[in-house]
Amino acid sequence: MAALAEYHALAAEGVEHPDTVAYIKADTGVGGGLLVNGRVHSGSHGMAGEIGHLPIALDGPNCLCGSQGCLAVCIGPEPLLHAAGLDRFAETEGGEAALAELDRRLRAGDADAVAALETAGHALGAAVLGVVGVTDAGEIVLGGYLATWAEWLRPGLDARLAGRRALAPDMQPLITFGVLGAEATLRGAFQTCSDALLDDPTSVPTAPAAPVATPLP
Secondary structure, three states: OHHHHHHHHHHHOOOOOOOEEEEEEEOOOEEEEEEEOOEEOOOOOOOOOOHHHOEOOOOOOEOOOOOEOEOHHHHOHHHHHHHOOOHHHHHHHOHHHHHHHHHHHHHOOOHHHHHHHHHHHHHHHHHHHHHHHHHOOOEEEEEEHHHHOHHHHHHHHHHHHHHHHOOOHHHOOEEEEOOOHHHHHHHHHHHHHHHHHHHOHHHOOOOOOOOOOOOOO
16 A cells, blocks of 8 residues: 555656556565556455565575565564664664664764665665566665665665666666655555545445434334
C-alpha cells in the first residue's frame, strides 16, 4: 500500500514512472512492493514484493523467516543500531529513541554511524540488483529511513550498482526517494480502497436497511 502511495506522490511531483516500479521501505522492518503499469502486482500468493526476505548473504545472520542473510537482517533497524554501536542505547531507551539517536549521530558525522549506513547501502544495492535482474524494474523507490538517510546510503548503494553498469549499461534503474514518510501506508490504504471502488462500485457492500418498527397490537 505504501508503494502505491509513493508512486502517486512522486508522479504528482513530476516523476515519469516506467512500466515496472519496485519499492523498498525500511522503518520498523523491511518490506516492499511491485507495481506494473501503476497497479500493485501481488503475485500468486499475495507475496510479490517481499523484498525484506530476499536473501543477499547466504552465510549471513539467521532471519525470523527461517532463511539466512535476508535483506531485513542487513538493513533493518536492529542490525543498523548494532553496527552503529547503539545496542545498549536501544535496550534502555527503546528502538524509536535509538533510531533518533542514530539520526543525530549521522548528522554529526559519527564514524560508526556513517560506516553502518555505508555498509547497509552495499546490502541494499545487492537487493536492488536482484530485484532488477528478476523484474526488469526501471525504477526503484526507496522509502522510510532509506529515504531519510539517502545521503549516507548512496555511497555504498552506488558502489554496488556500479559493477552492473559495465554488463548492462541500459538496464540501470532510476533510483528515487519517497516523500511521504510515515504517512505512506495510510495514504496507500486509502488509494487502494478508492481504486477498488472506481473499478467496481458493486464490490462495496451497501449499508443494511434500517429496521422498520412494527406497531404493538
